[in-house]
Amino acid sequence: MKRLKIALIPGDGIGKEVLQEGVKVLKTIDKIDNNLFFEFEEFPWGCDYYVKNGKMMDDNGLEQLKDFDAIYLGAVGHPSVPDHVSLWDLLLKIRKGFDQYVNLREITLLNQSLTPLKDKSEEDIDFLVIRENSEGEYAGVGEWMNKGTPEEVVLQTSVFSRKGTERIIRYAFEEARRQKKSLTSISKGNALNYSMVFWDQVFNEISQEYPDVKTYSYLVDAASMYFIKEPERFEIVVTTNLFGDILTDLGAAITGGLGLAAGANINPERQFPPMFEPIHGSAPDIAGKGIANPLAAIWSVAQMMEYFHEGNWKDYIIESIRVLLKEGRYLTRDLGGKSLTTETGDRLIEILTQMVTENKSK
Ligand SMILES: NC(=O)c1ccc[n+]([C@@H]2O[C@H](COP(=O)([O-])OP(=O)(O)OC[C@H]3O[C@@H](n4cnc5c(N)ncnc54)[C@H](O)[C@@H]3O)[C@@H](O)[C@H]2O)c1
Numbered sequence: 001m002k003r004l005k006i007a008l009i010p011g012d013g014i015g016k017e018v019l020q021e022g023v024k025v026l027k028t029i030d031k032i033d034n035n036l037f038f039e040f041e042e043f044p045w046g047c048d049y050y051v052k053n054g055k056m057m058d059d060n061g062l063e064q065l066k067d068f069d070a071i072y073l074g075a076v077g078h079p080s081v082p083d084h085v086s087l088w089d090l091l092l093k094i095r096k097g098f099d100q101y102v103n104l105r106e107i108t109l110l111n112q113s114l115t116p117l118k119d120k121s122e123e124d125i126d127f128l129v130i131r132e133n134s135e136g137e138y139a140g141v142g143e144w145m146n147k148g149t150p151e152e153v154v155l156q157t158s159v160f161s162r163k164g165t166e167r168i169i170r171y172a173f174e175e176a177r178r179q180k181k182s183l184t185s186i187s188k189g190n191a192l193n194y195s196m197v198f199w200d201q202v203f204n205e206i207s208q209e210y211p212d213v214k215t216y217s218y219l220v221d222a223a224s225m226y227f228i229k230e231p232e233r234f235e236i237v238v239t240t241n242l243f244g245d246i247l248t249d250l251g252a253a254i255t256g257g258l259g260l261a262a263g264a265n266i267n268p269e270r271q272f273p274p275m276f277e278p279i280h281g282s283a284p285d286i287a288g289k290g291i292a293n294p295l296a297a298i299w300s301v302a303q304m305m306e307y308f309h310e311g312n313w314k315d316y317i318i319e320s321i322r323v324l325l326k327e328g329r330y331l332t333r334d335l336g337g338k339s340l341t342t343e344t345g346d347r348l349i350e351i352l353t354q355m356v357t358e359n360k361s362k
Contacts, residue, residue, distance in 0.1 A: 003037045004308060007068040007273070011046040011090075013282025014292035014341075015074020021294035021345030022072065022301045028349050029305075029313055032356055036310065041068075047078035047086055047282075056081075056089035062097040070304055071275040074297065077282040088140065095133055098272035100265035101164065102171055103133035103244060104303065105279065107231075107251035110318070111325040114256035114335070120231060125255055127234040130175065131244025132168040133265055135159045136195075138241040160195045160240075165202045171268055172238035173210045181235035182214040186223045186243055199240065224250060248279065259293025259334045260321075262300040264307065274307055276300040290340045293332040295321055298348060320352040 008023065010016040023040065030038045043064070045057040056076070058064060065071055071094065076086045094100070109115050109125035117125075139159035146152050169185070176183040185203040189196040200217060207215050216233070218226065220243045226233050227250050239247065252261035258280035265275040278296030286292055298317065305313035324330060330347035331337025339347075 001035050001037060002308070003039065004069040005039045005041070005067070007065050007071045008040055008042040009045055009071060009090075010042070010074040011076040011282065012048065012078045012086075013075060013284055013287035014280075015046070015076065015282050017074075017287075017290060017292050017341050018278060018294040018297035019072065019074035021341060021348075022297040024345055024349055025298050025301045025317065025352065026072075028352060032353065033313070036313075045090060046076050047081040050081050050086070050089075056086060057093070062094070065094070065273060066098075068273045070307065071273055072300065072304065073275055073277040075278065075280060075282040077284075079284055092138070092140075094275055095265050098265075098275070099134060099267045100272065100275060101132065101134035101168060102264075102266040102268055103131040103241075104264040104266065105129045105131065105244070105248040105251065105261065106299075106303075107234075107248070107255055108318075109255045110260075110322045111256070114260070114325070115254050117228065117231070117254055120254075124232040127231070127237060128175070129237045129239065129244055129248050129251060130168065130172045131239055131248065132164065132241050133244075134241075135161060135164045136241035138245075158192075158195050158242075160198055162202070165199055166206065169203055169206050169238055172236060173206055173213055176213045176236045177210055179236065182216065184216040184218060184223075184234055184237045186218050186220050186237060186239040186247065188220045188243070190219060196240075203238075220247070223247065227251065227254065252279065256325075257293075257334055258296065259332065260295050260299065262296050262303055264300070264303040266307065274304075276304045276307075290342065291333050292341050293334050294341050294345045295324075295348070298345070316352060316356055320348055320355055323351050323355070324348050 010019045026038050029036055050056050076090050077083055107127050109122050112121045137158045141157040141159055142155045144154050172183055187196040187199045189200045252258050261279045263277055263279045277300055280296060302314040302317035324347055330339045330344050332339055332344055
C-alpha cells in the first residue's frame with residue numbers, strides 16, 4: 001500500500017475553489033483503490049496570509065514542505081499585494097527552493113469543439129511542452145539604477161548556465177526517446193546572441209547522444225505561428241522559462257482555455273517534492289462566485305498520478321474529462337455552460353467512478 005502525503009496550498013481567489021474539486025478526485029481514488037492512501041495537510045499561505053503577517057508563507061515554509069510526497073497548489077495573487085511579491089515569495093520560492101527545474105505542460109485537445117482553430121482536430125493538437133523552470137529569463141537577476149530620475153536604467157538579466165541548460169535539454173531528449181517522439185527546441189538565436197546561441201549549441205551537442213530522436217529547431221516567433229497554423233508539427237517541445245510560459249498560454253488557448261490547462265513542476269532526481277497546479281491565476285474577476293472551471297486543477301491530479309507511477313489513474317482522469325466535455329451538460333461558463341464549479345467536479349467524479357467500476361467488472 002502506498003501512503004502519500006499531499007501538502008495543499010489553496011492560495012487565493014479561485015485557487016481555493018478549484019483545489020477543493022481536485023481534492024475530491026484524490027479522495028475518490030483513495031476510496032476506490034485499495035493500494036493508495038492519501039494524507040492531506042493544508043497550509044493557509046497566500047495573499048490573505050501576507051496581509052495579516054507581512055509574508056506569503058512561513059519563514060521555514062520549505063522546511064515544512066520538504067517531507068511531503070507532493071504539493072498541490074491552487075493559485076496565488078490578489079489586487080492587494082503586488083504580483084511580483086506574490087509570485088516570487090511563494091510560487092517561485094517553492095519552484096526554485098526545491099529545484100523543480102522541469103515544468104511539464106500538456107497541450108492536448110480533448111474535444112474538437114474547444115479549439116478556435118478551424119479544421120484542426122484532436123489528432124492535430126496533442127503535444128507536451130517541457131519548459132525550463134529554474135533559471136533563464138526568470139533568474140531574478142538585474143538592477144534598477146538611478147530610480148525615479150531621468151537617467152533611470154533597468155536591467156533584467158537572463159541566466160543560462162551549462163548545468164541548467166544541459167539538464168533540461170537532456171531530460172527532454174530522454175522523454176522523446178521514451179515516448180518515441182520527435183523533439184523540437186524553441187529559442188531565439190538570431191536576436192539573443194549570447195543566451196540563445198548557447199542554448200542552440202547545447203541542443204545540438206546533446207542531440208549527438210540521441211541519434212534515434214528526430215529533432216527540429218525553431219525561432220520562437222515562427223513557433224508561435226506554427227502553434228496556430230500547424231500544431232500537428234509538435235510532439236515534444238523543449239524551451240526556456242519565459243518562452244515556455246508564454247507559449248503554453250497559447251497552447252491553452254487552442255485547447256479550451258486556461259480552465260483546462262495544468263502544469264507539473266518536477267525535480268526529476270526526486271530529491272525534493274514536486275508541485276502540481278492549474279496554470280491559471282486567482283482570477284479576481286470571477287473569484288467567490290463559484291463558477292471557475294475546476295478541470296485544470298483536476299488535470300493536475302492526473303499529472304500527479306503519473307508522477308506516482310499510477311499511469312492508469314492518469315488515463316482514467318483524462319478520459320473522464322473527455323467524457324464530461326463530450327456530454328456537455330455540466331460545463332462551466334468559460335466553456336459555454338452554466339454549471340457551478342462544484343457541479344462540474346461532482347459530475348466528473350460520477351463519470352470517473354463509473355468508468356473504473358465498469359472496467360473492474362470486465
Ligand atoms: N500560478 C499562479 O498562481 C498564477 C498564474 C497566473 C497569474 N497569477 C496571478 O493571478 C492574478 C490574476 O491574473 P490574470 O488575471 O492575469 O490571470 P488569470 O489566469 O487569473 O485570469 C485570466 C482570465 O482567465 C479567466 N480564468 C482563469 N482561470 C479560470 C478558470 N479556472 N475558470 C474560468 N475562467 C478562468 C479569468 O476569469 C480571467 O478572465 C494575478 O495576481 C496574477 O499574478 C497567478
